[in-house]
Amino acid sequence: MSTSSRIDMAITEPDSRKPARYSRLVSVLKVVLPLVALILLSLVFLLARTVDPSEAISNAEIDVEERARDPRLSGAHFAGVTDDGAALTIRAETARTDQDATVRFEVTGLSLLIEGADGERMEARAETGAIDRGNGTFVMRGGLELSVTPGYTLTTQRLSGLLDTTLIRAPSEVSGTAPAGTITAGRMELRGETGDDAGYVLVFGGGVRLNYQPEN
Incomplete structure (x- = not known):
């Protein structure tokens, strides 16, 4: 036990x-x-590999130093209504302020749209231009294409206009197609009319040539 x-x-x-x-x-x-x-x-x-700041700047897709010296806006948009009731819209791919005037912008990839109260319409596109908010003006330059109702498709080298009134001028030769055929002129103007005949008038001048092409 x-x-x-x-x-x-x-x-x-x-x-x-x-x-x-x-x-x-x-x-x-x-x-x-x-x-x-x-x-x-x-x-x-x-x-860990040491990062070289200068190498990072050289490989960047944009020039950082240039942007610091020359600031600009991308996708700029300007819009307003003129005294005669037309809606004016200006778009630009880039906009850079003028060193001598802070309310003046140099722009690229410029497009213009004017829409009247009764359906009138004008569109224009240009490579470069300028918008002066101080003087209330704009300029479009280089390879300019525009279309105006009813049925005008035109090209010219320069357009200038006002931001607060419907007044667009092409001081140099304008050529393209019109509702009745092809047209060439030394200058062109689009302006708003007031009074009983209120509306918009497209005026050609400076040796106008119209090649009439009747419809079949």
């Missing part, structure tokens, strides 16, 4: 060495893990 009792006691007695080993392992990990993290962080900074 005494031998059996001693065997029972040996089986049920807990192993006191396991908690001690666990405590030592936790103590070691508390020291080792922060050291490993510190070493890895140091390696990241030591192996």
Whole structure:
């Protein structure tokens, strides 16, 4: 009986060495893990490639230094209503302020839209131009194409106009198609009329030639 009792006691007695080993392992990990993290962080900074600011500027798609010296707007939009009730809209791909006049803009990719109260419509597109808010004027230059109701599609080299009144002038040769055929003229003007005959008048001058082409 005494031998059996001693065997029972040996089986049920807990192993006191396991908690001690666990405590030592936790103590070691508390020291080792922060050291490993510190070493890895140091390696990241030591192996990282140094960024050259001058190289970043040279590889940029835009010239940062030029933009700083010459600030400009992209997708500029100017809109208003003239004294005679026409809606005037000017859009530009880029607009740059004039150094001598802060309310004057040099623009590229210029488009003009004038819409009259009775459905009259004029559209024009040009490579470059200028908008002078101080004087209330605009200019369109270079490879200029315009269309005017009813049925005019014309080209010229320059257009100038007012921002607050419907008055558009082409001082140089204008050519293209008209409702009745082809037309060439030394100059052209689109202006608004007041009074009983209110509306818009398209006037050609300076040696007008109209090649009449009757409809079949």
